[in-house]
Structure formats: C-alpha cells, structure tokens
Amino acid sequence: MQDLAIRSTDLHCALAGLGLNPTFRKTGAIDVYLRSRRKEKKKLLSYAELQGFEPTLAPVTGGTHEAEEWTLESRSFVRAMLDDAAGHGAEIVFGTPVRELLSQGGRVVGVRTPSGTIRSEKVVLAAGLHSAALAAQVGIRLPLRGGRGYVVDLAARPGFDPTIPVRIKEHRIVVTPLEDRVRVCGSIEFGNENRPVAHERGAAMVDIASTVLPGLRGRRVIDQWAGERPCSPDGLPLIGAAEGVENLVVATGHGMWGLILAPVTAELITEHVIDPGPTRNESDWLRPDRFTR
Ligand SMILES: Cc1cc2nc3c(=O)[nH]c(=O)nc-3n(C[C@H](O)[C@H](O)[C@H](O)COP(=O)(O)OP(=O)(O)OC[C@H]3O[C@@H](n4cnc5c(N)ncnc54)[C@H](O)[C@@H]3O)c2cc1C
Numbered sequence: 001m002q003d004l005a006i007r008s009t010d011l012h013c014a015l016a017g018l019g020l021n022p023t024f025r026k027t028g029a030i031d032v033y034l035r036s037r038r039k040e041k042k043k044l045l046s047y048a049e050l051q052g053f054e055p056t057l058a059p060v061t062g063g064t065h066e067a068e069e070w071t072l073e074s075r076s077f078v079r080a081m082l083d084d085a086a087g088h089g090a091e092i093v094f095g096t097p098v099r100e101l102l103s104q105g106g107r108v109v110g111v112r113t114p115s116g117t118i119r120s121e122k123v124v125l126a127a128g129l130h131s132a133a134l135a136a137q138v139g140i141r142l143p144l145r146g147g148r149g150y151v152v153d154l155a156a157r158p159g160f161d162p163t164i165p166v167r168i169k170e171h172r173i174v175v176t177p178l179e180d181r182v183r184v185c186g187s188i189e190f191g192n193e194n195r196p197v198a199h200e201r202g203a204a205m206v207d208i209a210s211t212v213l214p215g216l217r218g219r220r221v222i223d224q225w226a227g228e229r230p231c232s233p234d235g236l237p238l239i240g241a242a243e244g245v246e247n248l249v250v251a252t253g254h255g256m257w258g259l260i261l262a263p264v265t266a267e268l269i270t271e272h273v274i275d276p277g278p279t280r281n282e283s284d285w286l287r288p289d290r291f292t293r
Contacts, residue, residue, distance in 0.1 A: 001236065001257070004264050009070060011263030020080045023073040023179065029165040030054055032063035032212060056162050056215045063169075071165060073178050074259055098127070103138050107246040122273050124249045129193065129230045131252040140242045141292040144253055146193040146228030150202040153181040153223040160215035168212050175209050181222055184209045188229065188256070197226040231255040238288040239265055241272045249273055250288035 015021040030053050033044065044062030051057055053065050086092055100112040101123060110119035125131050132142040156177075165176045173186035184206050202224050210217040232238060232253035239251050249272045251265050268286070 005257065005260050008261050008264035011267065012070065012072070012260075015080075015263060020084055021072060021077055022080055023071070023076050025071060027069060027071045027164050028053070028065060028067045029069035029071075029167060030057075030063050030065050031167045031169050032057070032060040033169050034060055034212070035170060036061050054162055054164055054166055054213075056160065056213050057166070058212055058214050060212065069165065071176055071178075072259070077259070077262075098134060101125070101134050101137050101248070103245070106244065108138060108248040120247075122247050122249060124251060124269055124273065126251040128252060129228050131230065131250065135242075135250065135288075138242075138245050138248065139292070140245060140248075140250070140289055142238055142250070142252065142288065143233055143291050144230045145190055147188040147190060147231040147255060148193075148226055148228055149185065149189075149256075150187050150205060150226045151183060151185045151224060152202040152206050152221055153178075153183050154206070154216060154219035155222050156180050156182060157215065157219065162213050162215070166213060168208060171205070171208050173205050173209055175213055175216070182216060182219070184216075190231075193228055199224060199226075202226070229255050229258070233291070237261065237265070237286060238290075239268050239286040240288055242289045242292070243287075244289070244292075252288075 012021055012024055016024040030050055032050060042064065045064060046062060047057070047059050050060065050063045050065070082092055096113045096115055098111040098113055101108050102110045102112055102117065102119075108120075108123045110117055111123060125134055127134060129144050129146050132144045135142045156179075161177045161182050162175055163177060165174060167174050171186065172188070173184065176183045176185070184202075186205050187201055189201075206216070206219075206221075230252050232255065235255060236253070237251075237255070237257070238253040241249050249269050251269050254261055254265070
C-alpha cells in the first residue's frame with residue numbers, strides 16, 4: 001500500500017506540474033505526543049526542537065518531524081480535475097443518482113437514473129460507500145462501512161497560524177494550515193451511517209487542537225462537515241475489473257487514503273477501461289471481487 005501511495009504522490013507531483021493540482025506542496029509535518037510513551041519506535045524530538053519547526057506549538061512531551069509529507073486542499077483538487085475532464089470533452093452531470101446498474105447476460109450495459117437510461121460500453125463504479133448497494137445488484141459483494149470523520153475550518157489569522165501540518169497523535173487529530181483557513185480534521189467512527197452528524201465532536205477536536213496550538217483558540221468557524229470514508233474489512237481499496245461481470249470496473253474502499261491514492265487509482269482503472277495492458281502485481285490484492293468469492 002505504501003508503494004501505491006508513493007507512486008500516487010509522484011502522479012500528484014506530475015499533475016501539479018501541469019497546473020492541475022493548485023494547492024499541492026511539500027510541507028513536511030510534525031507528529032506530537034502529549035503523554036510520554038513506554039516504547040519509542042524512533043527517538044523523539046524535544047519540545048524545543050519541535051518549536052524549531054512550529055513556533056506556535058505549546059509544550060508537548062515530544063514528537064517527530066516527517067520531511068516527506070505533502071499537503072493539498074481537497075476541493076480545489078477536485079475542481080481542477082473536473083474542469084480538466086470537461087475541457088477534454090467529458091460531460092459531467094450533477095444531481096443525477098444512479099439507481100441501477102443495467103446488466104444483460106453477465107455484462108453491464110449501462111445505468112438507470114431518474115432522468116433516463118445511459119447505455120455504456122464500460123461502467124466505472126466509484127460511488128464511495130454507496131458503491132456497495134449498486135454492486136450487489138450484479139452479484140458483487142463490497143462489504144463497505146462508513147468511517148465517519150469530521151472537519152472544522154477556522155478562519156486564518158496570519159502570524160498566529162501554524163506554519164506546517166501538526167498531527168496530535170494520541171487524539172488522531174490533524175491541523176493543517178491552508179491558504180485562507182486552518183483545517184482541523186480527524187476521528188473515525190463506525191455506526192449507523194444514517195445517524196445525524198454530531199457537530200460537538202468537531203468542537204471537541206478544536207478544543208484539543210487549541211491546547212496544542214493556542215493561537216487557534218477563539219477562532220471563527222468558517223466551515224464544518226463530516227464525511228463517511230468508504231472502508232473495507234481488510235483496509236485495502238477495491239480497484240479493478242470484477243470477475244464474472246463484464247464491462248464493470250470498480251474503484252472504491254479507499255478509507256483514509258482516497259485523496260492520496262486518487263491519481264494511482266485513475267491510472268489503474270484506465271488500464272481496465274481503455275488499455276487492459278500488462279496486469280500489474282497489485283491487481284490481485286486489490287481485486288474488487290475478493291469478498292464475493
Ligand atoms: C474527515 C476526513 C478527512 C480525510 N482526510 C484524508 C486525507 O488527509 N488524505 C486522504 O487521502 N484521504 C482522506 N480522507 C478520505 C477520502 O476523503 C476518501 O477516501 C475519499 O473521499 C473516497 O473517495 P470516493 O470517490 O471513493 O468516495 P466519495 O468521496 O464518498 O465520493 C463518492 C461520490 O459518489 C457519489 N454517489 C454516491 N452514490 C451515487 C449514485 N447512486 N449515483 C451517482 N453518484 C453517487 C457521491 O455523491 C460522491 O460524490 C478523509 C476523509 C474524511 C471524511
């Protein structure tokens with residue numbers, strides 16, 4: 001999986017080179033610990049050393065600096081991808097849910113939507129958590145569960161914002177400075193995916209983030225949301241053609257890695273959609289039918 005992430009980071013860089021990844025940059029990041037740990041995998045930096053990387057940091061027990069970390073703002077990336085696809089002739093239709101995968105004799109031949117049927121030579125199923133219900137219609141089992149995470153965006157305050165991403169390890173909270181905001185993000189909860197969003201979880205994350213980065217205290221919240229990460233039972237994505245169902249290519253189950261792995265996923269499914277080419281080694285462990293067999 002790490003190899004896929006590295007390959008995908010290279011592809012993110014290539015997209016940035018083409019002007020298609022407007023906020024992508026190598027920032028590095030620090031991981032901080034609030035309590036002492038019994039076993040250390042690697043020697044921790046002291047608070048003073050960590051302050052050298054992030055001057056707005058409050059006292060912590062220790063931490064590490066990871067130089068090979070990249071940051072991007074997700075919506076600007078998705079927007080750039082959509083614009084580029086449209087520029088290449090893709091027709092993008094919003095607000096049109098696919099209700100049914102149409103199949104005939106073991107082949108998918110199109111999709112049914114409330115505004116009509118779309119016939120197609122290939123169908124790529126990439127509907128996040130909702131991919132499971134659609135795949136079930138053609139006999140593919142995708143046992144996905146939603147891993148709910150929260151995002152709270154705080155208004156930027158130049159001079160008081162962190163300068164690099166800070167990961168508060170015990171709480172699994174990430175604080176990322178972006179162009180016009182500071183994003184506080186984290187948590188992974190499993191339960192009924194239709195339950196209401198508990199915004200107090202986001203507020204609790206901001207509280208913790210503000211103890212580690214006191215400059216964040218009292219900031220105006222400019223956006224907040226929660227999202228369901230599509231998680232598979234083995235923690236690996238489901239990418240590729242499904243055995244027994246022709247013309248269907250699946251790309252889902254990325255869990256916490258969907259943004260990192262987006263370019264490499266596109267590369268892998270392109271091989272199935274346009275040019276089957278030589279099968280790569282990862283195809284077997286990513287097979288979308290591995291839970292059906
Ligand atoms: C708080 C939070 C923080 C995260 N941080 C990171 C991070 O730092 N790095 C990282 O790599 N990943 C991160 N992720 C994970 C990443 O967001 C997901 O892995 C990724 O969004 C999954 O992409 P997807 O396209 O498979 O699914 P989704 O993003 O869920 O997109 C599925 C799309 O399909 C549409 N859809 C659903 N059903 C239908 C239908 N029937 N017909 C038509 N369209 C349909 C939906 O409207 C949606 O637009 C984070 C997630 C959360 C929640």
